[in-house]
Amino acid sequence: MTRTPTATDRLRHAIVTGRLGPGERLVELQLTEMLDAGRGAVRSALVELEKEGLVIREANRGATVRRVSLAEAIQITEARSALESLVAARAATRATPADRRELQDLVTEMGRTVEAADHARYSELNSLLHAALRRISDHTVANELVANLRDRAAGHEYRLALMPGRPEHSLQQHRAIVAAVTAADPEAAATAMAEHLASVIDVLRHWAQIEQKAV
Amino acid sequence: MTRTPTATDRLRHAIVTGRLGPGERLVELQLTEMLDAGRGAVRSALVELEKEGLVIREANRGATVRRVSLAEAIQITEARSALESLVAARAATRATPADRRELQDLVTEMGRTVEAADHARYSELNSLLHAALRRISDHTVANELVANLRDRAAGHEYRLALMPGRPEHSLQQHRAIVAAVTAADPEAAATAMAEHLASVIDVLRHWAQIEQKAV
DNA sequence: CCGCTCGTGATTGTGAACAGTATTGTCGAT
DNA sequence: ATCGACAATACTGTTCACAATCACGAGCGG
Numbered sequence: 001m002t003r004t005p006t007a008t009d010r011l012r013h014a015i016v017t018g019r020l021g022p023g024e025r026l027v028e029l030q031l032t033e034m035l036d037a038g039r040g041a042v043r044s045a046l047v048e049l050e051k052e053g054l055v056i057r058e059a060n061r062g063a064t065v066r067r068v069s070l071a072e073a074i075q076i077t078e079a080r081s082a083l084e085s086l087v088a089a090r091a092a093t094r095a096t097p098a099d100r101r102e103l104q105d106l107v108t109e110m111g112r113t114v115e116a117a118d119h120a121r122y123s124e125l126n127s128l129l130h131a132a133l134r135r136i137s138d139h140t141v142a143n144e145l146v147a148n149l150r151d152r153a154a155g156h157e158y159r160l161a162l163m164p165g166r167p168e169h170s171l172q173q174h175r176a177i178v179a180a181v182t183a184a185d186p187e188a189a190a191t192a193m194a195e196h197l198a199s200v201i202d203v204l205r206h207w208a209q210i211e212q213k214a215v
Numbered sequence: 216m217t218r219t220p221t222a223t224d225r226l227r228h229a230i231v232t233g234r235l236g237p238g239e240r241l242v243e244l245q246l247t248e249m250l251d252a253g254r255g256a257v258r259s260a261l262v263e264l265e266k267e268g269l270v271i272r273e274a275n276r277g278a279t280v281r282r283v284s285l286a287e288a289i290q291i292t293e294a295r296s297a298l299e300s301l302v303a304a305r306a307a308t309r310a311t312p313a314d315r316r317e318l319q320d321l322v323t324e325m326g327r328t329v330e331a332a333d334h335a336r337y338s339e340l341n342s343l344l345h346a347a348l349r350r351i352s353d354h355t356v357a358n359e360l361v362a363n364l365r366d367r368a369a370g371h372e373y374r375l376a377l378m379p380g381r382p383e384h385s386l387q388q389h390r391a392i393v394a395a396v397t398a399a400d401p402e403a404a405a406t407a408m409a410e411h412l413a414s415v416i417d418v419l420r421h422w423a424q425i426e427q428k429a430v
Numbered sequence: 431c432c433g434c435t436c437g438t439g440a441t442t443g444t445g446a447a448c449a450g451t452a453t454t455g456t457c458g459a460t
Numbered sequence: 461a462t463c464g465a466c467a468a469t470a471c472t473g474t475t476c477a478c479a480a481t482c483a484c485g486a487g488c489g490g
Contacts, residue, residue, distance in 0.1 A: 079298060
């Protein structure tokens with residue numbers, strides 16, 4: 001029984017997938033037909049998504065899709081790094097033999113997709129791997145926060161996989177994470193995860209410099 | 216011009232200060248007079264506070280103040296630990312001389328209150344110190360998350376200061392944090408903060424065991 | 431030609447009424 | 461006395477209309 005997605009879910013999806021671009025105006029009346037919901041539900045959705053950091057609302061001036069700057073994307077990833085390190089450490093202490101198998105299977109398939117240069121599938125496996133770690137960690141609070149942070153930075157992360165040489169780099173880091181988790185070594189898992197996200201942050205910083213030059 | 220607190224702010228305050236206890240029913244019509252706001256604003260406040268984890272809403276059954284178990288309080292503090300370590304590290308790299316002075320003044324006053332056994336003032340200084348670190352860190356994303364986590368666990372933290380011997384212990388840890396920050400040593404600041412919150416978690420775990428025996 | 435004021439349209443904010451749903455209390459049968 | 465059906469109640473969820481506010485542009489004076 002997978003309950004039907006709420007208006008909030010649909011609106012969130014439209015934003016993180018980019019169907020509604022940054023800065024786009026969100027007029028309540030328009031959203032009622034787009035989401036097929038009453039104005040009350042739409043208002044509620046806007047309030048929720050504002051709390052999630054996906055939307056900005058100004059009094060009497062309406063809501064817009066939030067523009068997240070590169071500087072903010074870096075902060076988001078830093079926070080994610082702190083939390084996902086915790087998640088990885090916990091996963092290392094809690095993973096069952098079946099879990100370890102699953103993680104290893106995921107990285108081996110990631111290796112194949114890197115060879116095949118299948119970016120879309122790689123990105124998907126990437127998500128699956130992180131999701132698996134979150135499930136194994138069973139840390140409700142951290143998982144909720146991480147999920148939110150991921151959504152917020154979605155607009156900036158999608159181009160990561162397209163960077164030349166990046167998948168190989170990323171693959172190695174994921175191997176290190178999974179190795180630490182399967183070895184039940186929480187400290188190593190945390191540092192491996194931190195290093196992985198630190199390298200993501202490096203890329204973002206690099207882009208930030210380019211962007212500044214362009215202006 | 217400090218803008219007047221919204222209905223959401225007032226309701227949040229009532230919950231974190233314990234004026235509305237865990238499990239208490241939140242009837243919209245009652246809240247309209249308690250907060251002096253329309254039902255729309257009350258609804259919006261409930262949605263927001265649900266996102267903040269302070270309130271639970273069930274369809275057609277109304278909202279209640281969320282009960283946070285000790286196990287959850289531990290998770291919350293773990294997540295806070297991860298994020299506040301990041302905050303402390305950033306504060307260490309960004310603190311100005313004036314900031315360092317302010318931090319040192321705070322710990323010396325904390326020392327005096329410990330001698331005087333002034334629990335209330337100590338708790339207040341504790342908050343001020345953490346708040347100062349957050350301000351100095353200038354890490355919007357992490358600060359927002361930490362503020363939220365702090366509110367969530369508020370119901371469990373208030374009794375920490377009453378534990379015998381705890382203030383002395385806590386004071387030492389805060390000294391270590393401030394020392395690392397003033398020394399501009401981010402790694403040391405992060406680990407000092409992590410140790411501080413680890414000891415808080417230890418106390419919570421200790422309580423959890425007692426609680427289990429009591430059942 | 432520039433700046434200011436004032437109207438107008440669009441959109442949010444709010445209050446009231448109504449409908450839908452869970453809960454509680456009551457009555458009757460066994 | 462206990463249980464089940466059923467009515468009464470209390471609340472939430474939704475809709476509607478209207479008031480409040482802001483952005484934009486026209487008109488006017490300098």
